[in-house]
Amino acid sequence: MSESELIEIAGQWNFNYNYFAGESASRFFRELRENQRIMGTRCTKCRRLLVPARAFCDACMERTNEWEAVGPEGTLDTFTIITTQFPGLPKPPIVMAYVTLDGADTALINLVHGLDMSDIDKAARRLNSLPRVRTKFIDEPKGRITDFSFELI
């Protein structure tokens, strides 16, 4: 027995809950649902357009005050390919990517659809070229991040 041995204990969390999204996130999600547009908020100090919209700038800690739509196209910044099934996510393999939409100064993460995933290495090489993408909304948006995804142009 080692005095410094760290003991590993198995655990599992599995519960449902609701939370209030707050003022800025609520409007962000309402804009998805009602107008099928992605909105950011502009920092009063550094003037960056933060997407998704937030009440305070993460760099300046200043309040944001202007709402602006971004996209619908943008540039893929980075990605990951998920090959394991996670609760609440589509059947793997799936692509999650950070995309900076046109007009935005920060990236937004969401699923990328429409890519041939039968050859994952080939798909990764295509994504590594940091391609242009466009947002695609579902037919009946519900005010959730799953209301849209990205597809390669």
Ligand SMILES: [Zn+2]
């Ligand atoms: Zn700022």
